[in-house]
Structures are given as structure tokens and as C-alpha cells.
Amino acid sequence: MLWRAIAFCLFVALVAAPSAYADESFVIGVMNDESGPYADLAGPGSVEMARMAIEDFGGKVLRKPIELLVADHQNKVDLGLQIARQWYDERGAKAIFDITNSGVALAIQDLAKARNRLVIFDSASSSDLTGKACSPNGVQWNADNWSNGVALMRLLIQQKLDSFFFITADYAFGASLEADARDAITKAGGTVVGGVRSPLNTADFSSYLIAAQDSKAKVIVFAITGADVSNAIKQANEFKLAPAQYLATPITYLSDVNALGLDVAHDLTFMQSWYWDLNDQTRAFAKRFYDRRQRMPNDNQVALYSSVRHYLEAVAKAGTDEAGAVTAAMQQAPIHDIFTDSGTVRADGRVLYDRYLMRVKPPADSKYPWDYLAVVAKIPAAEAFRPPGAGGCTLGTH
Template sequence: MRQILGILAMLLAGFAAVAPASAEIKGDAVRIGVLNDQSGPYADLGGPGSVVAAQMAIDDFGGSVLGKPIKLLVADHQNKADVGLSIARQWYGPDHVDMIIDFTNSAIALAVQALAKEQDKLAIFTSASSSDLTGPACTPTGIAWTHNNWSNAVAPIRALMKQGYDSYFFLTADYAFGKSLEADATAEITRLGGAVKGSVRHPLNTADFSSFLLQAQGSGAKVVMLANAGADLIGSLKQAGEFGISPKQLVTAPVVYLSDVNSMGLKEAQGLLLMQSWYWDTDDKTRAWAKRYFAKMNRMPNDSHAGVYSAITHYLKAIQKAGTADTDPVVAAMKATPVEDVFTAHGEIQSNNKLVFDRLLMRVKKPEESKYPWDYLEKVATVPAAEAFLAPEKTGCPMSK
């Protein structure tokens, strides 16, 4: 009888050891929301592709964590801050979403980051790139995963300045992302002894850039820098060619996605110097993942799409490690664990909640240099993490003081 009681006690002790971890998941599931532009100017850089990448991460993890299913929600914020904030409030509240990811729009990302802190929920930014997210506006519950404006601007500007391109004019998207990008780029140009000849700001989703480009042309700057992205970048770059701005002035852009190059074509995009967080054709590992993605989307992934996959995978591993989906212990587990996956071999989340990793300075190939479909980019240099991102104590983030 004593032997039987001893066995029962051991079984109960074992059950008690594993039960709390499963019980820590509140509700019937772990819920992840992809909030981005599904149909507008930023749909290619995030959009449905981010949803596919998110589902791939969930499926590869096995579809459940701590015994509870992982559910994916999707919404289109239409690049309207009030719409995005309303969706996030519904998700974090009645819908019990644990984490929201992607965003594509920095103004919406900044608004949701404040809400996430208030609600003690997690937000992960894979395509919103305002440096303020991990700078003055940083919070314990917001993590920036891929690029940011400082990182996107600094390495290309350094390379251009070395080539004698020392005067700039900015054509800037008139909202948080564009303003942040212009500010970061201007600071580096000034630090290196260059000059900013002026700037002009355009509304999001502009069709006609003629008046803005005429101001850029009249500035006499050696470089016209397009501080915009997505459809705005594609439209302004194409119209700059039609106006004959280049080759008299170099037209370049710090924020260029693979999907942008595909939309423009190599003839239009050739020669652009840009930063990438990840490129599908880097090695066998990236090519294998990209092939799986291509089978679902019929197009190659951006670095932001790979970032969604990486961030969700790391997030789910952190839940497993923490034994709960509660925000504070999950963030602590994410920060305590190096990021080693298809996105990066050695990523680390800094004290300001910015993931840092080696980045790629790349050049868009000439049409005759491309050997096969989606062979668009050539590596110029690998930029080590310490040079690719601002040290946390220099970002203005209160958490890093």
C-alpha cells in the first residue's frame, strides 16, 4: 500500500510541476494580431506577405504553446491612426490579443506602443521604422525587430560622403516616419561636414510629385534623398527619372524594400545604395525559407517578412521558457535569449528594446547583372551590429539611461 501511495505522490508531484505552466495561459488560446496596411501604399512591404510569414512561424512552432492553440488575427489599419488605434484597443481588450506585430506605419506604431504600455500588452515592430520607437518614445512593452531610420540612413550616407556627395535635398513623407528619417539623416550629414540644401514634405500616397521634384532640382544639391517608402518611393523615383533629375543629381533612398525594386524594375532602380536587414539569396538557409514563402505568395519575401517570422518564433519560444504569456516575463525571456534563426545568426535585444544584428549595405544590380528571377541585390558590405545601430544610451530611451 505504501508503495502505491508513493507512486501516486510522485505522479501528483510531476503533474504539479507541469500544470502551472499550462495554467498560466489566460483564456483559451495565445492570440497574435498582424496589424498593417493590407491594401494601400505599404501593402507590398508588409500586407498579406506578413500574414503568410506569421502563419509560417505558428505552423513551424507546432500550432500551440503550453498546451494552448495559437490563433492569428489580421486587420487593415488603412494608414489611419484612429482606425489602427481602435483595432488595437479592441484586440488588447475584449479580444484578448497578447501581442500585435508589423504595423508598416510609424504614426500608428507610436500610438499603439503607448496603448500597449497602458494595457500591459506587447507590440513588436517589423516594418514601422521611426527611431523614436526605441528612442524617446520607448516602452518596456514595445520591441523594434528589424530596421530603424537611424540604421537605414547612416551607412549609405557615410558611403556617399566618401564618394564626394556632400550636399543633400530631402523629399520627405509628411508623417512620423519621414520626419524621423530626415532628422536622422540630417544629423549624420551635418556630423560628417555635409550640407542640407533644403527639404519639402509631401502627403502620404501622393500621385504627382512634380512640384516637389522641381524644388529638389532647383536646390543644386548633389543628392536628392527620398525620405519616403512603398508606393510613394516608387512614384517619386520614377518621376525623378522622367524629370531628368539624374544624372545631374544623384537620386537615392535609404528605405527600399525588395518589393519596391521588383515593382520599379532594375532599369529604374539600378545603382540604388540601400540597407537591408535580410536578403533571400544570402545563403542556403535563407534561400530554403524564401522558397517555402514563395510557394505560398508567388513572390520572394522582404526583410520585414522574414522579420515577422523571426519575431513570432522568438516570442513563442519565450512563452515556452517563461511558462506564461504574461507580458513582463515574456519580454524578460526574449531579452535574455539570443536570436539565432533564419533572420540573423546573432541577434540581441538591447536595453532600449531594439533588436540589433549585422546588417547588409547593398546595391541594386544593373539589368544585365541579374542572372535569375529576383536576383536584384549585390552586397557591398556587412555592417556589424555595433555600427549598424545606435548605442542604447545614445537613443534618448529612458530605459537605457
């Protein structure tokens, strides 16, 4: 363990060290889970997307070369805050992207406001980030728990699947997702018959799955994500919970389907913001990423590309790195890129765009590598996201 402690100390020292180009470079950072349960849904792939965005933008802004910082918060709030303070205070970072973990995200949201810097969430999905914890210094790019959970719950109840049991991640992300889903279930006339909380990075879901099976609920909602949802669905398959009970996975990514395989994942239904095989443009963009990472990108990672590009364009347009001016420029400019044809940044920080309800293909329908998803419906932005003010945020409502 000594070598690990030494390595960690060296890592912290590296992050804290003043950049040789601090006064000459324009500094932004990507912070996420690089090695844990959320590494596939964001991690090194998201860092690569940031590099692609910087390259495509031209590598400079405000006549300065763009310097990219990278760190792994290890899903620890205190470590994430420590890194963010170092980046804002010592490295001169103007914006931090991604974050992944909602607990870390909520903490950095407050810090960014105090430092008058920006934080842009590409894979942290708590709806509170643009709800009761909203900030003029925070922007949420990829979908939140409300968007991922509500449409799916409504669809299931329409199909007479109207009783629910939750297996929920035991931290801010899971609590937010379950709260949004429960609200949708109640309003649509369904019932929640029970639930359990699972710690992050759970290896054995057997006791939770037995409780869910014993509940006789028509739907088991896995309010978890990343490696946890892959492990849970694999074990649910071993327990043969389906088809007697429907397995609902509101927060699911292409990387999760890849980890599960179509034999296990087929017929899972969930919301997506982007898919690599939608059209010729998405396929060409995905191939660029594939050539670098030997895997197709998921919607979190492409959201990060979009957010970095839009942010840098706003800095250039504003002619300054001051947070308020850049945010105003981001809100004024439409988002028209590989991620969305018609996106906008709302005053509460919520980014709006059309989304897709998708279903995982059965193995027989998959014709080539990474041919995993089929579009069930396109959901207009006005329906895909929570209305302004509904989550308790007052920004832009006066």
C-alpha cells in the same frame, strides 16, 4: 459608397466580436497596411509569414492553440488604436506585430504599456520607438530610420556627395528619417540645402522633383517608402534627374525594386537586414514563401517571421504570457534563426544584428528572376544601430 460603409462596419464588428475560443486559444495579431501604399512591403506577405512562424513553432503554446488576428489600419492612427483596443481588451491578444505606419506604431506603443501587453514592430521604422518614445512593452525588430539613414549618408559624403535636398513623407516616419539623416550629414561635414514634405500616397511628385532639381543639391534624399518611393523614382527617371543628381532611397525594399524594375532601379544603394539570395538556407526559406505567395519575401516580412518565433519561444520558456516575464525571456535568449545568426534584444527594445549595404544590379548582371541585389558591405551590429541611450531612452541605462 454605401456598400463600402457597410463592408467597413461588418469588418469592425468582426474584429470586435468575442472569439469563440477566447478562453481556450492563445491570441496574437498582425496589424498593418493590407491594401494601401505599404501593402507590398508588409501587408498580406507579412500575414503569411506569421502563419509560417506559427506552423513551424507547432501551432500551440502554453497548451493552447495559437489564434492569429489580422487587420488593416488603413494608415489611420484612430483606426489602428481602435483595433488594438479591441484586440487587447476584448479578444485577449497578448501581442500585436508589424504595424508598418510609424504614427500608428507610436500610438499603440502607449496603449500596450497601459494594458501591459506587447507590441512588436517589424515594419514601423521611426527611431523614436526605441528612443524618446521607448517602452518596456515595445520591441523593434527590423531596422529603424537611424540604421537605414546614417550609414548611407556617411557613405555618400565619403564619395564627395556632400549637399542634400529632402523629399520627406509628411508624418512621423518621414520626420524621424529626415532628422536622423540630417544629424548624420551635419556630423560628417555635409550640408542640407533644402527640402519639401509630401503627403502619404502622393501620385504626382513633379513639383517636389522640380524643387529638388532647382536646388542643385548633389543628392536628393527620398525620405519616403513603399509605393510612394516607387512612384517618385519612376518620375525622377522621367525628369532625368540622375546622373546629375544622386537619388538616395534609405528605406527601400526588395518589393520596391521589383515594382521599379532594374532599368530604373539599378545602382540604388541602401541598407538591408536580410536578402533571399544570401545562401542556401535563405534560398530554401524564400522558396517556401514563394510557393505560397508567388513572390520573394523582403526583409520586413522575414523579420516578422523571426519576431513571432522568438516571442512564442519566450512565452514557452517563461511559462506565462505576462508581458514583463516574456520580455525578459526574449532579452535573455540569443536570436539564431533564418533572419540572423546572432541577434539580441536590447533593454530599450532595439533588436541588434549585422546588416548589409546593398546595391541594385544593372539588368545585364541579373541572371535569374528576383536576382536584384548585390552586397556592398556587411555592417556589424555595433555599427549598424544607434548606441544605447543616444536617442533619449533611459531603459537599461541605469
